[in-house]
Amino acid sequence: MWKCSVCNFIFEGEDAPDKCPKCGAPKEKYSRLEEAAEQKIAGARENNHLLMTSIDLLDELEAIGERGTEINLDPWCLGYFTKLKEQAKLLKQTSLAEIEVHVKKDKWG
Ligand SMILES: [Fe+2]
Incomplete structure (x- = not known):
């Protein structure tokens, strides 16, 4: 699981998304839980x-x-x-x- 530090969206996958599906923040804003x-x-x-x-x-x-x-x-x-x-x-x-x-x-x- 990956969490967006901007909007708290939880992304499930091997890698963080290129762009947050919720707020559009770039991949760098994601950290692995x-x-x-x-x-x-x-x-x-x-x-x-x-x-x-x-x-x-x-x-x-x-x-x-x-x-x-x-x-x-x-x-x-x-x-x-x-x-x-x-x-x-x-x-x-x-x-x-x-x-x-x-x-x-x-x-x-
Ligand atoms: Fe986000």
């Missing part, structure tokens, strides 16, 4: 992908909870769907906040 940095980026990518996938699923759970409360079939189900909606929303918000932390702490990639 150490193995540990590459592993950190790979872990961050997978972790953040999992967070984003879980956020999509939590969106669906929140919508299920919303629909269940609208139907309001009986008290137990109303309680269940109300809790589902609230907890899905809370988990979604905490995941979004954690992604923001990762972006600011260079745990992205």
